[in-house]
Amino acid sequence: MHIRITWGRVKPGCWDDYEAAYRKVVVEGEGEVPGLCGRMLMRDTADPESGGTLSLWESAATARDYEQGDLRAQVLPGLEEFFTGDFVTHVCELRMATGVLFDDPHDA
Secondary structure, X not given: OEEEEEEEEEOOOOHXXXXXXXXXXXXXXXXXXXXXXXXXXXXXXXOOOEEEEEEEEOOHXXXXXXXXXXXXXXXXXXXXXXXXXXXXXXXXXXXXXXXXOOOOHHHO
């Protein structure tokens, strides 16, 4: 499994509008995305104008296909108006995971 992490800042006072646009454009608008296992939108508690997304992917290839594909290119224009330009993205290989999100409930 691979994780795509994007972190950055939105324009001052725009987080709620950004979150609403993210829900409409990404969560509701994309439909099924090949290789996507799940995603989260996170807001920094110390700096409410910054935050990011974490998405789980079947493989590095599916994360890369999304990053370079038409679907992401269609989604970005609906979100870019909120960005300050300070966003970075990393794709990481998941090496270890524990906790509620990763435990198999059938193992109990």
